[in-house]
Amino acid sequence: SEATKQIDVRPMPKVKANGRNVCIGEVSQFTGTNLTPQVPVKDWAWEMGDASIVRGKDISYRYTAGGKYTVRLHAISNDGCVAVPSDLPVEVVALQLDAGRDTIIARDQPLQLNAVAQGSNLRFVWSPVTGLDDPYSASPKAFLQKDQTYHVTVTSPEGCMGEGVVRVKVYEGPEFYVPTAFTPNHDGHNDQFRVIAAGVPQIDFFRIWNRWGQEMYRTSTLPAVWDGTLNGKPAEADTYVWMVQGVDYKGRRFSRKGTVTLIR
Numbered sequence: 001s002e003a004t005k006q007i008d009v010r011p012m013p014k015v016k017a018n019g020r021n022v023c024i025g026e027v028s029q030f031t032g033t034n035l036t037p038q039v040p041v042k043d044w045a046w047e048m049g050d051a052s053i054v055r056g057k058d059i060s061y062r063y064t065a066g067g068k069y070t071v072r073l074h075a076i077s078n079d080g081c082v083a084v085p086s087d088l089p090v091e092v093v094a095l096q097l098d099a100g101r102d103t104i105i106a107r108d109q110p111l112q113l114n115a116v117a118q119g120s121n122l123r124f125v126w127s128p129v130t131g132l133d134d135p136y137s138a139s140p141k142a143f144l145q146k147d148q149t150y151h152v153t154v155t156s157p158e159g160c161m162g163e164g165v166v167r168v169k170v171y172e173g174p175e176f177y178v179p180t181a182f183t184p185n186h187d188g189h190n191d192q193f194r195v196i197a198a199g200v201p202q203i204d205f206f207r208i209w210n211r212w213g214q215e216m217y218r219t220s221t222l223p224a225v226w227d228g229t230l231n232g233k234p235a236e237a238d239t240y241v242w243m244v245q246g247v248d249y250k251g252r253r254f255s256r257k258g259t260v261t262l263i264r
Helices: none
Strands: 015-018 028-034 041-047 053-055 058-061 067-077 086-093 103-106 123-127 148-155 161-171 175-177 196-198 202-209 215-219 238-247 253-262
Touching: 015 041, 015 067, 015 086, 028 041, 028 067, 028 086, 103 196, 161 196
Parallel strands: 103 161
Antiparallel strands: 015 028, 028 058, 041 053, 041 067, 067 086, 123 148, 148 161, 175 196, 202 215, 202 238, 238 253
């Protein structure tokens, strides 16, 4: 026996996803293009790359986190034919600029600034240009005679912008600057006894003893800060002996010693 059946073959649509990179917080615009106008499309759907699905031909979407996403466009024709998905890589730019920490240096000590941001082909601008060897570098060197506050701006090719601030305190030095008294009463003023190590990138030790020779505090790293406690308990109001030794940025090792009064 024989049987004959007529099969109706319908064309499959071809589509393309369109969009662009955006800055974090901005609304992303995506448009779908039907490359086969003779094949009408009735349903459009977007996979946003973050587990979200949005329906429609042209959509707006706001990402909650920066990063790189692969957006996928799906389409179905009026006849129920499914198009091959169109993938579109997009980036949500979150620069997350880190301008660096505020710092202390000695006069004429070279200071290496270093601004870090996420992204490629970024443009950095430092201002003012006072003491800088290259204000358009992410990592310029500064040579200062007095205190300075630097502002740094970073701009991505998409026009995203980030700003940061670095404050530089300049002392005569290299030298250790140590106060003669402090009041650890948690009022926000002079609560800690600290060494200001101008022009000294590393220390060998910073030690504190009471009048009977008992060691109250010891550290070999900066910042060197004592909060006025011993084993977690407040130390008595008294006069204490301290000593600090380190190596300055020229390679010279030197030390200083003295006394500090703890006031309660």
